[in-house]
Amino acid sequence: MMQHFKHIVGLCLAFTLGLTTSAQADTTVITGGTLIDSAGTGPIADAVMVIRDGRIQAAGPRTAIELPADAREIDATGKFIIPGLMDANVHLYLNLDLETLIKYEGRYQDIIIEGAQLALKTGQTTVFDTWGPYPALKKARDMLNSGEAIGSRIYFAGNIIGFDGPLSADFREAAAAHVSKAMVSRLNADWEQDTGRDLMWMGPDEVRGKVDAYAAKDVDFLKYGASGHVAMEFITFSPRVQKEIVAAGHAAGKTVQVHTTSTESLDMAIDAGVDILTHCDITGPVKTIPEATLAKMVERGIPCSIVPITQRRLDAYIEQDPNQVMATYQGIGRKNIANMIKAGVSILLSTDAGVKSPLLMAESKQPKVDMRTELGEGHFNAFTALEELGMAPLEILRSATLNTAKAYKLDGDLGSLEAGKIADLVILDANPLDAAANYRSIHMVIKDGVVVDTDALPLAPVVSNQMPPEEAKE
Numbered sequence: 001m002m003q004h005f006k007h008i009v010g011l012c013l014a015f016t017l018g019l020t021t022s023a024q025a026d027t028t029v030i031t032g033g034t035l036i037d038s039a040g041t042g043p044i045a046d047a048v049m050v051i052r053d054g055r056i057q058a059a060g061p062r063t064a065i066e067l068p069a070d071a072r073e074i075d076a077t078g079k080f081i082i083p084g085l086m087d088a089n090v091h092l093y094l095n096l097d098l099e100t101l102i103k104y105e106g107r108y109q110d111i112i113i114e115g116a117q118l119a120l121k122t123g124q125t126t127v128f129d130t131w132g133p134y135p136a137l138k139k140a141r142d143m144l145n146s147g148e149a150i151g152s153r154i155y156f157a158g159n160i161i162g163f164d165g166p167l168s169a170d171f172r173e174a175a176a177a178h179v180s181k182a183m184v185s186r187l188n189a190d191w192e193q194d195t196g197r198d199l200m201w202m203g204p205d206e207v208r209g210k211v212d213a214y215a216a217k218d219v220d221f222l223k224y225g226a227s228g229h230v231a232m233e234f235i236t237f238s239p240r241v242q243k244e245i246v247a248a249g250h251a252a253g254k255t256v257q258v259h260t261t262s263t264e265s266l267d268m269a270i271d272a273g274v275d276i277l278t279h280c281d282i283t284g285p286v287k288t289i290p291e292a293t294l295a296k297m298v299e300r301g302i303p304c305s306i307v308p309i310t311q312r313r314l315d316a317y318i319e320q321d322p323n324q325v326m327a328t329y330q331g332i333g334r335k336n337i338a339n340m341i342k343a344g345v346s347i348l349l350s351t352d353a354g355v356k357s358p359l360l361m362a363e364s365k366q367p368k369v370d371m372r373t374e375l376g377e378g379h380f381n382a383f384t385a386l387e388e389l390g391m392a393p394l395e396i397l398r399s400a401t402l403n404t405a406k407a408y409k410l411d412g413d414l415g416s417l418e419a420g421k422i423a424d425l426v427i428l429d430a431n432p433l434d435a436a437a438n439y440r441s442i443h444m445v446i447k448d449g450v451v452v453d454t455d456a457l458p459l460a461p462v463v464s465n466q467m468p469p470e471e472a473k474e
Contacts, residue, residue, distance in 0.1 A: 027052045027068045028449065033076030035059060036433060038083050038394075038402035039416035043433065047081065051423040054449035059417050074451075079443055080431050082397060083417050084125030084424030086404040087351055087379055088305040089278055092116060092140070092154070093132045094354020094373070095463060096166045098175045101187060108136035109143070110462050115355045116144060116151025117458035118376040123439070125424040125447045126153040126414060128404070130223050130257065130278060133190040134158040138218055150459070153424075153447070155408065158191075160259050161211060161224035161245060162199055162236050165191035170229045193217065200236055207237070208244040215252035221408065222249040222256045223278065227265035232329075233284060235265055242272035255408055257305070267293050270302055276348070276407050280304040281336040285328035289336050294343040303346035303407045306337050308385035309372050316367035338389045347391070348407055349400040351378035359466040380440050387436035396436060423449035 028051045035047035037059070048065040050057040058065045092115035093108050095101070104111060112132070119127050129137060137156040143149040159165075165188025167176040176184045188196070195214045199207050215222060224245045228234040237245065242258075249256035250273075257276035258269040263283045270277070270293070277297070281304065283289055297304065309330050317327035340347060353375045361368070370381040379400065386396045405415025413422045425446050430438035445452040458464060 027057075027071040028074065029067055029071045030074045030076050030081060030427075031062065031067070033079040033081045033427065034431070035081050035417060036394075036397065036431075037417040038398045039418055043080075043431075049081065049417065049423075049425075051446075051449045054423055056417060056419055056421050056423050058419055074427075074444075076427055078429075080428040080438075081417070082426050082428065082432060083401040083415060084426060084445070084447060085123045085379065085400045085439075086126045086128070086349075086415070087119065087124055087353065087400070088128050088276070088348035088404045088407065089130045089307070089350030089352055090115070090119070090127045090375065091131050091352060091354045092127070092129050092375070093136060094352075095357070096172050096175075097357075097360060098172070098178060100357070100463065101166065101175075102179065102183075104462065105187070107462070108133055109140040110460070111355055112136055112140035112154075113143065113149050113151050114458045114460070114462050114464060115375050116140065116149075116154055118355065118464060119152040120150070120445060120447065120452060121454045121457040122376040122379070123426040123442050123445055124152050124379060125426075125445070126155070126405075126410075128221070128408060129154060129156040131160045131163075131191075132156065132158065133187075134193050134217065134219070135190055141220075150452070150457075155220040155410075157221050157223040157257075158217070158219045159193050159195050159214075159223075160229075161195045161214065161222065162197065163192075163225050163229060163259075164188055164196040168196075170197070202241075204238075204240050204244045207241050208248055211245050211248035212252070215248055215254060219254070221254045222252075223259060224256070225259040226269045226272075227259065227261045229259070232261035232282070235262075235268070239268055239271065242268060246273045263287050263289055263293065267296070270296050270300065274302065275409075277302055277304045279307045279350070279352070281306045281308070281333040281340070282329055283332060283336060285325070285332060288332055288339060291343075294339060294345065297340075297345050298343055301346065303348050303403060304340060305348040305350040305407075306333075306340070307350055307352050307372060308334070308337055308382045308389065310370040310381055310385045311388055313367060313370040313372070313381070316369050320365075320367060334385075334389060337386075341386075341389060341391050341395075346403050346407070347386075347395070347399045348404045349379065349382050349386070349396075351375075351382055353378040355463045357463050357466040359468050362468040380437075383432075383436040383439050393433040393436075397432060 030049040035044040049059040092112040141154040255275040356374045402415035405411040427444040429441040
């Protein structure tokens with residue numbers, strides 16, 4: 001795999017779209033395309049971008065930028081250039097089926113890297129993993145950062161503070177009966193990292209000590225549960241404990257986000273001082289977010305990482321069973337998103353996506369249309385959902401670029417196509433401001449100033465190549 005990766009890096013700058021080669025050149029220019037920057041006020045036709053040493057040196061109208069004489073050139077005439085896309089909430093290891101947990105124990109980082117490659121292949125140059133096994137996430141992130149592996153840039157939280165691991169009452173408790181207690185304990189510990197449900201029995205000082213210790217680990221940000229995962233209607237931590245969790249994260253220099261699934265847990269988390277509200281569009285089967293809470297979100301500038309689904313997917317849930325959890329919760333969720341857009345809440349696009357097994361998807365009773373939680377597919381469907389709900393085209397782009405970079409305090413390097421920032425961008429064949437479906441028209445992905453050979457990704461699939469028996473025979 002390492003040899004294959006080096007081969008890709010060596011050839012990527014000679015990849016398609018009229019790219020000229022020069023062994024001595026260390027600068028790339030992109031010419032002729034329409035620049036659509038999330039930080040700008042409108043598209044710039046016949047734009048030029050100069051990339052040197054992985055960062056943007058200049059970007060703007062051709063008439064305002066002098067082209068370096070020794071640069072490689074990408075002719076983007078007729079194309080549309082946007083910042084690299086981001087997903088504010090993914091789970092690169094979302095494979096909690098017992099078969100995968102057993103078969104790939106010790107190799108979860110391979111699935112995480114597969115997920116990062118599926119994300120990168122489809123224009124997501126940066127993703128934020130908000131729940132997963134700490135050891136494997138750290139290993140995968142470090143491999144990507146060192147250049148040992150290729151994939152989307154990863155920032156991760158590890159455990160959701162207050163939740164137990166995958167074979168627990170918070171996730172797949174029933175599966176625990178089919179393996180040894182030793183395995184249950186071992187797997188759960190990889191996720192929990194001493195920040196599980198036990199914290200809910202503790203007072204503010206004890207919880208603060210546990211979170212201080214966890215924040216000292218090599219995680220990029222913190223996430224805690226203000227409400228339950230399976231029992232979504234239950235409040236987890238008291239207001240004073242939540243404030244200590246947030247204070248611990250901030251003292252460690254990390255952003256703090258919250259899992260919230262009810263109107264009251266949402267309001268309590270806002271008062272606790274969190275930086276990001278994760279899937280705050282989900283508030284149960286009946287109640288939408290109160291206007292006073294919406295106003296508080298806007299006044300305090302707290303962004304919401306939403307998980308939008310299309311009307312077509314909601315209709316499929318309703319047709320299957322109008323009373324099922326996904327139909328009722330997602331119906332309210334769409335209303336909440338529309339209300340947040342109208343109120344002016346800062347929206348972050350997210351999907352909760354992971355690497356899906358085609359084999360397990362074929363066996364699932366879930367609707368097969370407009371999947372949200374499938375890496376490489378979910379963000380495209382989310383764009384369409386935001387379009388349906390009335391979000392302005394440029395705001396849709398910002399939800400997956402600059403808004404997310406700002407929320408995670410990374411906008412000094414990421415989120416827009418401004419001079420000095422890391423050269424992460426996507427070149428599209430069609431204008432995304434005309435239709436959200438045009439985000440699918442990916443012509444080229446560039447990360448850290450390097451063209452990605454998207455056709456080669458994922459390099460070593462583990463899960464996404466698991467075909468149903470009838471398809472495997474073909």
